[in-house]
Amino acid sequence: MAVRISIRTAHYDVEGQMAQQSTPPQWSTGKSPLRHGDVPFRAGTVALASAVVLLVFAVAWMLYTSSQEARTAFGWDLLFGSTWNPVETELNPVSFGGWPAVRGTLLSALIALIIAAPLAVAIGIYLAELCPPVLRTPLSFLVELLAAVPSVIYGVWGVFVFVPFFSSAVAEPLSATVGAIVPWFAGPIATGRGLIVTGIILALMILPTIASLTRDVLRLVPNTQREAMLAIGATRWETIWLAVIPYSRAGIIGAIMLGLGRALGETMAATMLVGNTQRISESLFAPATTAASLVANELTNSVSSLHESALISVAFALFGITLFLNFGARLLIWFVERNTRGGRS
Amino acid sequence: MSIVTRKLRATMLSLAIASALLLSACSSAPAAVEPTVVPEVAVEATAAPEATAIPEPTAVPEATATTEPTKAPEATATTAAEATATVEATATMAATATLAATQAATATKAAMTAPTATTAPVVASTEWEPRQLTAKLSGSGASFPNPLYQVWISVYTKNVVPSVQLSYSSVGSGQGQKDFIAYLTDFGGTDSAIKSGDVESKAPDAIHLPMVMGGVMPMVNIAGIKTPLKFTPETLAGIYLGAITNWNDPRLAKDNEGVALPDLAITPVYRSDSSGTTSIWTDYLSKVSTDWKSKVGAGSAVSFPAGIGASGNAGVSATVLNTNGAVGYVEVGYALAAGFPLPFVKNASGNFVKPETNNVSAAANGMNISSNPQKLATSITNSATPDAYPIAAFTYILVRQKTYTDLNKAQALADFIYWGLTTGQGATVRLGYAPLPEAMRTASMKALKTVTVNGAPVIDAPIK
Numbered sequence: 177m178a179v180r181i182s183i184r185t186a187h188y189d190v191e192g193q194m195a196q197q198s199t200p201p202q203w204s205t206g207k208s209p210l211r212h213g214d215v216p217f218r219a220g221t222v223a224l225a226s227a228v229v230l231l232v233f234a235v236a237w238m239l240y241t242s243s244q245e246a247r248t249a250f251g252w253d254l255l256f257g258s259t260w261n262p263v264e265t266e267l268n269p270v271s272f273g274g275w276p277a278v279r280g281t282l283l284s285a286l287i288a289l290i291i292a293a294p295l296a297v298a299i300g301i302y303l304a305e306l307c308p309p310v311l312r313t314p315l316s317f318l319v320e321l322l323a324a325v326p327s328v329i330y331g332v333w334g335v336f337v338f339v340p341f342f343s344s345a346v347a348e349p350l351s352a353t354v355g356a357i358v359p360w361f362a363g364p365i366a367t368g369r370g371l372i373v374t375g376i377i378l379a380l381m382i383l384p385t386i387a388s389l390t391r392d393v394l395r396l397v398p399n400t401q402r403e404a405m406l407a408i409g410a411t412r413w414e415t416i417w418l419a420v421i422p423y424s425r426a427g428i429i430g431a432i433m434l435g436l437g438r439a440l441g442e443t444m445a446a447t448m449l450v451g452n453t454q455r456i457s458e459s460l461f462a463p464a465t466t467a468a469s470l471v472a473n474e475l476t477n478s479v480s481s482l483h484e485s486a487l488i489s490v491a492f493a494l495f496g497i498t499l500f501l502n503f504g505a506r507l508l509i510w511f512v513e514r515n516t517r518g519g520r521s
Numbered sequence: 522m523s524i525v526t527r528k529l530r531a532t533m534l535s536l537a538i539a540s541a542l543l544l545s546a547c548s549s550a551p552a553a554v555e556p557t558v559v560p561e562v563a564v565e566a567t568a569a570p571e572a573t574a575i576p577e578p579t580a581v582p583e584a585t586a587t588t589e590p591t592k593a594p595e596a597t598a599t600t601a602a603e604a605t606a607t608v609e610a611t612a613t614m615a616a617t618a619t620l621a622a623t624q625a626a627t628a629t630k631a632a633m634t635a636p637t638a639t640t641a642p643v644v645a646s647t648e649w650e651p652r653q654l655t656a657k658l659s660g661s662g663a664s665f666p667n668p669l670y671q672v673w674i675s676v677y678t679k680n681v682v683p684s685v686q687l688s689y690s691s692v693g694s695g696q697g698q699k700d701f702i703a704y705l706t707d708f709g710g711t712d713s714a715i716k717s718g719d720v721e722s723k724a725p726d727a728i729h730l731p732m733v734m735g736g737v738m739p740m741v742n743i744a745g746i747k748t749p750l751k752f753t754p755e756t757l758a759g760i761y762l763g764a765i766t767n768w769n770d771p772r773l774a775k776d777n778e779g780v781a782l783p784d785l786a787i788t789p790v791y792r793s794d795s796s797g798t799t800s801i802w803t804d805y806l807s808k809v810s811t812d813w814k815s816k817v818g819a820g821s822a823v824s825f826p827a828g829i830g831a832s833g834n835a836g837v838s839a840t841v842l843n844t845n846g847a848v849g850y851v852e853v854g855y856a857l858a859a860g861f862p863l864p865f866v867k868n869a870s871g872n873f874v875k876p877e878t879n880n881v882s883a884a885a886n887g888m889n890i891s892s893n894p895q896k897l898a899t900s901i902t903n904s905a906t907p908d909a910y911p912i913a914a915f916t917y918i919l920v921r922q923k924t925y926t927d928l929n930k931a932q933a934l935a936d937f938i939y940w941g942l943t944t945g946q947g948a949t950v951r952l953g954y955a956p957l958p959e960a961m962r963t964a965s966m967k968a969l970k971t972v973t974v975n976g977a978p979v980i981d982a983p984i985k
Binding site: 264364 | 692793794816819822823840
């Protein structure tokens with residue numbers, strides 16, 4: 177029987193830890209713990225670790241109190257209302273409905289995930305299992321390098337290269353044919369910026385993140401798993417599919433969730449590509465907005481304190497969505513780990 | 522996004538200026554070998570562009586108090602000081618230019634004093650030098666005047682009063698007002714006035730000092746059309762309301778006879794980030810269109826009924842450039858730096874006017890200037906002056922009338938602002954801004970002179 181390894185995905189920093197080592201070694205019982213620096217070291221790490229927790233709560237508290245004004249004025253409309261109008265006029269009262277932004281955030285992240293997740297996992301599998309050793313190091317290095325490219329560069333590339341190409345090569349023909357029936361792909365394509373372009377660029381951004389984490393996770397699967405499968409006559413594909421992937425499923429889900437987190441919170445590239453309009457359109461080609469870009473765009477120069485408060489509410493909602501999704505991911509991982517106890521081989 | 526584009530724009534502008542000045546410096550540098558000739562050369566080399574910067578006396582009836590002779594030497598000094606600083610700045614980049622720059626610097630210093638000496642009988646009463654005070658001043662606010670303020674600060678702290686430390690962060694008008702109200706900064710920069718209710722409750726002694734003017738213009742990209750288009754208030758409002766959706770609309774064709782406007786959808790582009798530029802644009806549209814006023818209104822961020830949002834002037838211009846049929850509004854200075862043709866906009870008097878510097882300045886002519894120093898902030902869009910470009914605005918520096926506590930600091934700040942209102946105005950045109958008309962400039966100075974610390978005025982300088 178193979179040595180069982182639990183792949184822990186605490187905060188998605190995927191790390192392998194041998195099961196029998198999972199209990200930390202006991203602290204030294206020597207006469208002078210101070211001499212070895214144990215006590216100060218422990219105190220220091222505890223302080224730093226709790227500082228992180230405090231920071232999260234401090235951020236949440238700030239978002240909560242600063243959004244008070246708008247929340248009392250608009251309530252749930254801040255999340256589900258669809259009119260965003262910071263300036264009062266005769267016909268249009270001031271209204272802060274964050275639904276276009278929340279919807280844009282969710283949709284663009286979803287598009288990104290649908291495109292990136294299968295591709296990235298495939299890349300990770302190739303790098304970990306199938307890639308010839310000569311190529312593995314340079315390819316892995318390049319993938320990690322892609323993950324480190326700042327988002328503004330993806331945004332610039334999107335604006336100047338991808339969007340013009342995509343609108344003429346894909347969006348226009350698609351909207352002229354399919355778009356006539358399916359409202360999701362309806363025209364007109366004016367500038368080419370919209371949710372789908374944002375989603376694709378976000379997919380490119382999160383792809384290397386997911387791919388390199390998947391590779392790391394797969395490398396942690398003990399070779400005995402593979403050897404056992406190969407020994408009973410399994411093919412490469414069967415080995416990977418039946419012995420390797422089930423073992424690292426939780427880690428792969430963690431990697432995908434980390435990618436999703438990046439897609440949800442991406443501000444710079446989204447602002448440059450999404451079109452920044454508060455109107456909701458069924459078409460994915462039409463300009464839209466995301467929560468992060470709305471806050472980044474309007475907060476610095478807000479019209480009124482209510483406007484500022486409403487923007488902070490949108491930020492609060494984004495914080496909540498991220499928290500909620502992370503929590504969901506933890507649940508999913510826990511569920512998956514429980515069901516695959518002992519592996520499937 | 523916005524920070525990046527602001528910096529990009531600032532860099533672009535300053536590079537443009539630096540290169541322009543380097544050219545002029547190169548032409549005057551050889552003359553520096555003979556010190557006696559230099560002042561004259563400097564005067565000739567710099568007077569020509571400067572002439573446009575100073576408003577014509579005919580355009581400013583109030584300016585009669587200011588005599589011609591006093592302006593000429595001052596203008597020379599302006600450009601000379603400017604050139605010196607920027608040449609020095611470029612010299613740090615190009616080591617080979619160091620010698621030439623030093624020569625030019627000494628030459629221009631001579632130029633600064635020489636004309637004043639020759640015209641001493643005339644300007645004796647108006648002579649003013651900034652005090653060499655040691656102080657640290659900080660301000661924050663509008664991004665629109667940021668390139669200009671940065672040039673002013675660099676010239677002022679390098680050549681005029683080296684002992685003073687000045688900083689201005691471009692964080693947006695709204696944040697600038699907030700920082701100023703919260704006493705985080707010594708002065709604020711803003712394109713829009715603090716709301717009247719807020720002035721009384723939060724900053725009762727705030728003074729808005731108009732510093733410089735700027736215009737906002739529509740920028741158009743239609744493949745194959747290079748002629749500047751003509752817009753009327755109706756067509757501009759119609760386009761941004763989504764009522765005019767095609768370039769071949771008869772309303773546009775009527776004003777642009779001879780231009781073959783194609784059958785092409787119009788994509789209006791607006792600023793997605795809340796900005797002073799949007800304030801000016803929507804303020805104008807609210808004045809000229811009742812539909813706009815009732816549906817959209819005016820503000821730094823409004824709910825645009827049509828079009829697509831892009832962040833910053835650079836974002837708007839990139840979007841317009843990438844999109845056939847797009848129109849976007851940008852600051853004139855930015856469009857000039859990016860090399861766009863200036864369009865015509867029909868003003869309140871029915872004339873089609875380009876946003877040239879003098880036309881932007883003209884927007885402030887004929888306005889009623891309040892004698893109350895706290896009431897200088899006014900909207901000047903849709904000006905009634907015949908040659909005024911209608912989409913123009915002031916940008917202001919916020920100072921405190923009574924609540925400065927550090928006399929030294931207040932004096933140093935007042936000197937800097939006064940310098941900006943006099944010598945500094947010479948730098949405006951090259952950066953794409955329009956200088957203040959004479960009446961407004963003097964009103965701004967008068968307001969500055971009402972600043973007191975414990976009842977004592979902080980600056981005693983001539984209104985000139």
